[in-house]
Amino acid sequence: MSFGEEVVRFHRVTKTIKAEEGERTLFEDIELSILSGEWVAIVGASGAGKTTLLSMIGALDNRFEGELEVLDHSLLTLNDNELAMLRSQHIGFIFQDFHLLTHLSVLENVAFPLWISRAKADQTELVRAQNVLSDVGLASRWNSKVTHLSGGEQQRVAIARALVGDPRLIIADEPTGNLDEVSSECVLDLFEALRTPDDSGQAARTVVVATHDPRVAQRADRIIKLEEQKLVMVEAVS
Amino acid sequence: MRWRQLITRDLVRHKRQWLGVCIAVASSVGVTAFMGALTAGVYRYAIKPMVPRLPLEYLRVEPRTLSIGGITFDAGRLSGGYGLDESTLGEIQELKGVAKVFPVVGAKVPLRAEGGEGFLGRRLRTDIFATGVPPELIEDDIADGQEFKDNPEGPVPVVIARRLLELYNTTVAPVVEKPRLSERMATGFMFVIQIGRSYATASHRTGKVRKVQARIVGFSDRASMVGLTIPEATMRRWNREYGSASPVSAAWVQLEDPAYAGAVTKRIEQWGLRLDETPKLMAAGIAIAGLLLVLCWVLLLMLSAWAIAQVYFLMLAERRTEFAVIRALGARKWDLCRWLLIESVVVGTVGTLIGLVVGLGAAIGLSEWLRSFVAVLSFKPVSLVDVPLVLLGLTLFLGIGASVCGALVPAVLTSRIEPGSALRN
Numbered sequence: 001m002s003f004g005e006e007v008v009r010f011h012r013v014t015k016t017i018k019a020e021e022g023e024r025t026l027f028e029d030i031e032l033s034i035l036s037g038e039w040v041a042i043v044g045a046s047g048a049g050k051t052t053l054l055s056m057i058g059a060l061d062n063r064f065e066g067e068l069e070v071l072d073h074s075l076l077t078l079n080d081n082e083l084a085m086l087r088s089q090h091i092g093f094i095f096q097d098f099h100l101l102t103h104l105s106v107l108e109n110v111a112f113p114l115w116i117s118r119a120k121a122d123q124t125e126l127v128r129a130q131n132v133l134s135d136v137g138l139a140s141r142w143n144s145k146v147t148h149l150s151g152g153e154q155q156r157v158a159i160a161r162a163l164v165g166d167p168r169l170i171i172a173d174e175p176t177g178n179l180d181e182v183s184s185e186c187v188l189d190l191f192e193a194l195r196t197p198d199d200s201g202q203a204a205r206t207v208v209v210a211t212h213d214p215r216v217a218q219r220a221d222r223i224i225k226l227e228e229q230k231l232v233m234v235e236a237v238s
Numbered sequence: 239m240r241w242r243q244l245i246t247r248d249l250v251r252h253k254r255q256w257l258g259v260c261i262a263v264a265s266s267v268g269v270t271a272f273m274g275a276l277t278a279g280v281y282r283y284a285i286k287p288m289v290p291r292l293p294l295e296y297l298r299v300e301p302r303t304l305s306i307g308g309i310t311f312d313a314g315r316l317s318g319g320y321g322l323d324e325s326t327l328g329e330i331q332e333l334k335g336v337a338k339v340f341p342v343v344g345a346k347v348p349l350r351a352e353g354g355e356g357f358l359g360r361r362l363r364t365d366i367f368a369t370g371v372p373p374e375l376i377e378d379d380i381a382d383g384q385e386f387k388d389n390p391e392g393p394v395p396v397v398i399a400r401r402l403l404e405l406y407n408t409t410v411a412p413v414v415e416k417p418r419l420s421e422r423m424a425t426g427f428m429f430v431i432q433i434g435r436s437y438a439t440a441s442h443r444t445g446k447v448r449k450v451q452a453r454i455v456g457f458s459d460r461a462s463m464v465g466l467t468i469p470e471a472t473m474r475r476w477n478r479e480y481g482s483a484s485p486v487s488a489a490w491v492q493l494e495d496p497a498y499a500g501a502v503t504k505r506i507e508q509w510g511l512r513l514d515e516t517p518k519l520m521a522a523g524i525a526i527a528g529l530l531l532v533l534c535w536v537l538l539l540m541l542s543a544w545a546i547a548q549v550y551f552l553m554l555a556e557r558r559t560e561f562a563v564i565r566a567l568g569a570r571k572w573d574l575c576r577w578l579l580i581e582s583v584v585v586g587t588v589g590t591l592i593g594l595v596v597g598l599g600a601a602i603g604l605s606e607w608l609r610s611f612v613a614v615l616s617f618k619p620v621s622l623v624d625v626p627l628v629l630l631g632l633t634l635f636l637g638i639g640a641s642v643c644g645a646l647v648p649a650v651l652t653s654r655i656e657p658g659s660a661l662r663n
């Protein structure tokens with residue numbers, strides 16, 4: 001895969017959710033295309049549906065109408081196990097609350113996605129995890145308890161965990177929402193760097209970030225705004 | 239991996255919650271083991287020794303008697319049916335499925351027994367009953383080197399009901415502080431029988447009283463429960479000696495196969511004769527008690543599974559986000575489900591072992607405490623606790639089963655968590 005290939009394609013996608021007052025349409029007939037190597041920011045008011053959109057792109061949710069292709073798979077045709085497989089092999093997740101597993105060490109947290117992927121278990125899992133951990137600058141903390149890390153450090157561990165399976169698509173929901181300014185900068189720098197995979201010859205990674213922080217959005221290649229059930233292309237940043 | 243490591247970590251990390259599950263399992267296993275061990279113990283040491291162990295291919299037939307004001311009538315004959323005499327025995331012999339009929343001949347002379355100073359420490363005199371049976375009926379039960387046949391010169395061979403020895407061992411020996419007797423120890427024991435005299439009826443009218451030596455030659459389940467069993471020929475000889483005929487008081491019917499029991503019983507009952515149904519009733523009672531116990535266990539299993547499910551629900555509710563994250567990171571529903579079920583097996587096993595130790599300990603404690611009370615009564619079983627293998631197996635099955643059953647619904651519901659909810663908090 002090279003730059004410019006279509007990684008995500010929405011065609012006339014409508015998402016309705018059940019709310020207290022009945023059915024509510026979050027977005028209707030949207031069209032969106034995200035190319036490999038792109039860094040896309042999704043912005044919008046709180047409650048506009050950014051998280052919902054991300055969970056669809058991340059193959060977490062395939063209950064919608066229309067067509068959505070992610071990494072050459074039409075999501076509506078995949079069953080639950082196939083969606084899990086797709087996530088396990090090709091998609092990395094970064095959460096606002098980090099969501100590290102507190103009973104595992106830093107290194108084990110990073111290796112965790114490799115353990116649950118049905119790939120053959122081999123001894124290099126921890127080595128691979130250690131490499132990714134040095135990429136995010138936390139090599140020396142590999143044996144720490146995750147609860148002993150600062151918020152910024154925890155998010156870097158989470159980024160390492162998202163990267164360990166060498167995914168083609170990275171999904172981040174408000175990744176700096178719980179971080180101070182310095183840590184946020186550090187995380188955004190990492191995003192910049194992680195788009196280029198470590199092994200040469202491989203395709204660039206695609207990053208989709210939902211945020212309501214304009215400074216985060218400014219770092220992206222492209223900003224997409226969710227407004228009144230529609231997607232509005234705001235600008236191509238660079 | 240490393241599921242094993244993940245599971246270990248998870249158990250350690252959430253030890254408080256898993257402890258809750260463990261306690262729930264241990265309690266129900268404890269109660270089961272406690273009840274089960276006591277039930278088995280009471281059955282083994284208190285009930286079973288009382289129940290005759292009759293081989294299924296033997297039926298005991300008695301005349302149907304009617305007692306009015308102390309006079310006993312042969313009711314079968316009164317109502318126009320059959321009495322129990324030689325000709326009836328012949329007809330029973332003709333029934334399909336009957337291998338052989340053995341008459342039991344009653345005594346028409348008063349009898350007394352004397353002896354026992356050897357191990358009782360004092361001479362015991364008592365009126366006794368005796369019946370005569372054909373040697374073939376109990377020949378299997380005669381001890382090696384002993385003989386069971388009429389011999390006017392030597393000592394009278396006597397066979398005792400096996401249950402009487404068991405009763406002596408469980409109820410008499412502990413009270414008189416004598417050692418329990420094995421069949422081997424008691425075989426060969428000599429005592430004296432006085433013929434023609436008893437405390438109850440005074441001397442026989444012919445006036446002849448004589449003493450003979452008697453020797454215990456074996457123990458049998460087909461020996462009389464209310465006295466001595468001697469050879470049929472000896473019994474007839476004594477009755478003749480005192481001018482009496484020899485009445486048939488009962489009969490043993492040996493079947494070719496236990497499967498004929500139903501049909502033969504039916505015919506014999508139609509003739510107005512009575513079959514000893516004690517073993518049948520006992521067996522039915524024990525079967526019903528067993529059934530009730532199993533029902534109790536099933537109920538307990540369901541109750542504990544329910545309680546365990548509650549603990550699981552609480553624990554898993556606390557950890558919903560964590561499971562959603564694991565699902566988002568690529569675990570399948572089944573991975574999660576299996577993981578939780580394996581953990582429930584591990585915790586169920588630990589809980590079961592704890593419950594077993596505590597439950598059995600409590601049962602032994604209670605048994606000893608109770609026994610310290612019943613020491614003053616005539617009945618003192620060796621123990622009230624028994625742990626047969628089947629109880630151990632059933633309890634393990636119950637404990638681990640309850641843990642897994644209790645985990646099943648919560649695990650399935652948890653595994654159905656929407657992976658997308660990892661993105662929301």
Ligand SMILES: Nc1ncnc2c1ncn2[C@@H]1O[C@H](COP(=O)(O)OP(=O)(O)O)[C@@H](O)[C@H]1O
Nearest residue numbers: 017018019044045046047048049050051052053
């Ligand atoms: N599974 C759901 N059930 C009910 N309501 C939901 C569900 N998911 C999202 N919503 C609602 O949809 C709206 C959009 O949510 P979300 O996608 O989280 O928006 P954002 O991330 O932009 O704040 C919110 O009002 C939220 O309450």
Ligand SMILES: [Mg+2]
Nearest residue numbers: 050051052173
């Ligand atoms: Mg959101």
